[in-house]
Amino acid sequence: ETGVTQSPTHLIKTRGQQVTLRCSSQSGHNTVSWYQQALGQGPQFIFQYYREEENGRGNFPPRFSGLQFPNYSSELNVNALELDDSALYLCASSWDSSNSGANVLTFGAGSRLTVL
């Protein structure tokens, strides 16, 4: 079984630009969530998608948006990039959105975004 893959692994943007990050979920998983992890910090929840609909969102502004596709892959879009958006963006998939039981997340290796 394949794990969670993310692309690109690294990218550099300038302030005001837009970025799209991509994630392929682990086979059999139907739920994907995105996290922002600043250096030396724990992950911060951005949002979660289940069956192509957003079903949970953290404290992030609307310029952070996403999509989930029928094959359960996903995109994170960030508009009007700010310097503070520089971070590691992690995608995680799971097989169940009901949040019952452990519902373990499988993380991708992340996309490291640098905003200059």
Place this chain on the structure above:
Amino acid sequence: GQNIDQPTEMTATEGAIVQINCTYQTSGFNGLFWYQQHAGEAPTFLSYNVLDGLEEKGRFSSFLSRSKGYSYLLLKELQMKDSASYLCAVRDSNYQLIWGAGTKLIIKP
């Protein structure tokens, strides 16, 4: 507000035992997770506690006390490969995961 507290950094010796503590204040509780994250890599799942008590899994054990808002991760027979950050995360009443900043564990020979 919601808060998860963990020590920033700990140092231990190869072969020894180390306990990493986590205290939490969240709006509701629906389980506590421990993840391991090596530098530059993805977090990987270690343990899950939803009821009070100790969960043992090989060299790793995790304890939970819901009344005290407290958990610890116990690592035995430390190996150099255990050098990593250990993240505590709590699932709140909205079923969102609230993460601590992580504890960087340094293992010395």
